Amino acid sequence: MIKNILNLGDTAVYCDFGVEVNETINASVIVYFHHISELIKDKKIEGITNLTPSYNKLIISFDLTITNYKKIKNFVEGLNIGKNIKNNNQKVKIPVCCDDEYGLDFSRLVEKLNIDKNKILELYLDKEYFCYMTGFIAGMPFLGDLNENIRCDRLETPRVKMPKGSVGITEQFANIYTFESPGGWNIIGNTPKKIFDDKNLDQPALINPGDKVIFYQITKEEYLNWNE
């Protein structure tokens, strides 16, 4: 449930579900997200321009020419939220090539974590991950939780250009850069698989909140010859 509501600037309501990251809190965020989405579709509330669910926050952006912080905050506080969670989640397998030319940050990780590359990969690949959210850039999945021995902070200065397909880790999370973009995660490989398809307007993201994800290693040759 929402613990605290704040303003983020003059055009967003910041709903705080707590500081912990776990599937229960995330499920609560997602319930609010679906509930408010339906009310927007049914035109029960006006002025909301975006809903951004994350691990334990829900940000509600609005149009200041139509509504304001106080109105949206009152609306959220007055919601009567049910407990039904949609469950149509799938399991997705993602190929990843971890050769050094794709795994850009192994030397940093080896130094910071004090374990060798093979061990990092072993711990990384031996896990089924949960998708908490998608975002930052189109279709980027935020996955968790990593084995405790391979958790590492973001880069001190984010890269200006992260190659498309880069597979990254930071703290207890893993992600995939679906497009070339700036970014600060530690990169351990690259996937040739299409994670976001803008031609598919209804379901453009391959991985969606609640899905399970498994990574498996491929060779450089398989990477270069990848065909979908």
Add this chain to the structure above:
Amino acid sequence: MNKAYFEVLRAGVNTTIQDKGRDHLYHIGIAASGAIDKRNYILCNKLVGNNLDEAVIEFAYQGPLLKLKNGRINVSITGDIIFNIIRKDSNVENGICYKNYILEDEDEIDLISTKNTAYGYLSISGGFELEKTWNSYSINTKANVGPNNGKKYSLKDKIFIKEPNLQTVKEKKIDYKEIPDNIIRVIKGTNFDYFSKEAQNSFFSQDFSVTKLVDRMGIRLSGNELENTVSTNIKSEGLVRGAIQVPADGNPIIMLSDHGTIGGYPKIGVVISADLDRVGQLTPGSVINFKEVSLEEAQNIFKSYADDTNRYLDECN
């Protein structure tokens, strides 16, 4: 009859189509995009009698050189722009912003450069012949979403025109005055207390310079490295236009129209809505200062900013 279009004779630095942007897609990671300077975008449409949400050409620094083919159109430029209209007979007219011009078949418009700002806008009566993606014409070059396969325009591209045969055109202009101001007003961010007292004070008192790392996603600043005493990472969460994130190196980054929808750096502040157009127009080397305002003040300032915009729109009738 042949279709009318602009032929791109010089692409310029970052020439795209923009409109008001696309909503309700942050949850899958798609930025709102849309014109960086919303006021100049709206005024540009008004000057050619369009609906205010019609698609326009947005250009940055050096703009495009465009040749009109198979048409007669009504065009307007907004921003702080040096441009020429090169007539078919090679006669060159110095362009004036905030008024409309007729372009005849084979005339060219040369958007030479912005002056002390980053972006300018070109509108034509009736708009361009494009398809919407997720209810918007805006091009997002980072996610390759929107017209032209989501890419900025290149040499020899054609930009097709919807209503190419205007007969009568009303003359319109706006007496637009932008007073330069390097003060950017900010509401404290949700992680303001992550920063040391010294960093909090210097954020609101010291100069920050705009670095060369500026694009439609955001603006990286340098000046005072802001010391974080709690954590240089937060659990990734949603962002908004104007949010000011501070990564571990202590240099703030302001989010603009194509910003990532989620971010994991602490947010020291959020630029108020009324100052977003001005922030988006900042160029590398500019020096700015942040000033704290309350939510209530921000709402009032926005109201008077919107009133000013409406006065310009009324003037144009």
